[in-house]
Amino acid sequence: MPGPFTITYFPVRGRCEAMRMLLADQGQEWKEDTVTGELWQKGELKKSCVFGQLPKFQDGDLTLYQSNAILRHLARNYGLYGKDQREAALLDMVNDGVEDLRLKYVQLIYQNYEEGKAAYVEALPGHLRPFETLLSQNRAGQAFIIGDQISFADYNLVELLRNHLVLAPGCLASCPLLAAYVERVRARPRLHAYLESPAHRDRPINGNGKQ
Template identity: 30%
Template sequence: MSEKVVLHYFNGRGKMESIRWLLAAAGVEFEEVFMTKREHYVKLLDDGALMFQQVPLVEIDGMQLVQSRAIMNYIAGKYNLYGKDLKERALIDMYTEGTSDLMDIIIMYYFTSENKQKQLSNIEQKAKERFLPVFEKGLANSDFLVGNQLSRADVHLLEATLMLQEIFPTILSTFPKIQAFQERMKALPRISKFLQPGSARKPPTDEVYVKTVKEVFSHIFK
């Protein structure tokens, strides 16, 4: 197994994008192997690389890690992005789960054909009423969501809010603390590098990506 970190996923965001963000924030270089055909997925299954028959799959430190939360927990713990103690870790986990819930509803928007406008309205309402106020309050008296240093919670929040702005450009207009937070985060050298053209950051989901995912996972999308 390669000593380098290797990511196995599609050439798109999905569940792997938050892992890419976290590795970038930690300054870890990685390689990517993209699944473009069902045969690629079947080979991973046949090789016994997918514990629960699911991707993302990350090869790191001689392990084949699956389940996105487990992968990010490992990366955050290894690279000092998980707080200074168990209490901070619990807070980080709560914020992280919140951003994950928000990003999940955005991701699913691209994979369902039901009333698109209704879905967009639902995403916007939940973001404004359920999620963003929590993060705005969390940043009221600190540059970071938890403690006095960068954590995975901050990285995930930046990713989530940038995703929101791609769909709703003015959604942060009433959340000045989050706006200021974004600017601070974007100024961090590792984050700035990841935001530049040509980085491993993936563009918004498009029809080609959706089609590829549905073809590879044809047993799910019947």
Template identity: 50%
Template structure:
């Protein structure tokens, strides 16, 4: 049985990036399809934080806001590597817990060793990468909003301006990409991240 549940309308929309991330990581999920009639009744809307979908269930945790869902999955399903160091003193009487760069955790083990779990993957390797990932993801969100305004408000009148301005909007991403490995790879870092 899948550990995740997506609660959303029968459309791609704001939840499609989470679906793509789940599929990319080989994870299973189930869908609770919300009809517009059910949504308009208001009960589900009243339960949803901010009164919006998508919703996402991970065990007892229920999240709303598509970017919060993406970041949750990125943190949860990054790759862990274990590095072991040996010390000259026993650690059995010493507790060493600290958080380093958000995802480097040092823990005490019995005996003479210390294990470091290093989080790598879907949300960057260090705080600067994570901040740049957030910035790029928010830039993608701005593009998505412009696209939705075009589609749902004034498609016929606005499509020429949208197409004309799209090149300038994408230049921001191209410029940022050119600063990372001369534009050969990813917007941030050297691995895929949740926004891609």
């Protein structure tokens, strides 16, 4: 049996929210080891992290770093990596696309928010269109991003799309399939309960107050 799980991270949603959503939707419990900025600045924890960064994820005696590696580990444990190797390859492709967009988002939030927001929002439909296209190719957009069952990439994509809906509330107007997909996934009973809980709602999206 996997677990017990512990997430060590800053007091934000950030790169851990997709894994929290996955665990909640799969009916799993986990502990939060919250790292303050003051503790992180002391440097000892940073030195102990393999790549000098968080999140850190503990699954029993297994310790992992890198948020996408953690998602894939959980996907393998819970059957969230597609039904076969073909779907697994497509899910890896989607997740890499999500990472590309996340990096653009993070750069905006932490480096160029005031000056860059308008241009970012203007370009956003073009960055979202590939996901709308992929969704349209799977059961006419009425299922998941790949295949017939939810996957780790769905949690990661939906979490990032929800962040963008805070940044730019109308950003899915030109992507109706994605808009419906976000609502369909977030309505899953256990996931919906988590997203409505203080554990999610009271945790800021980013560490600098920008969103």
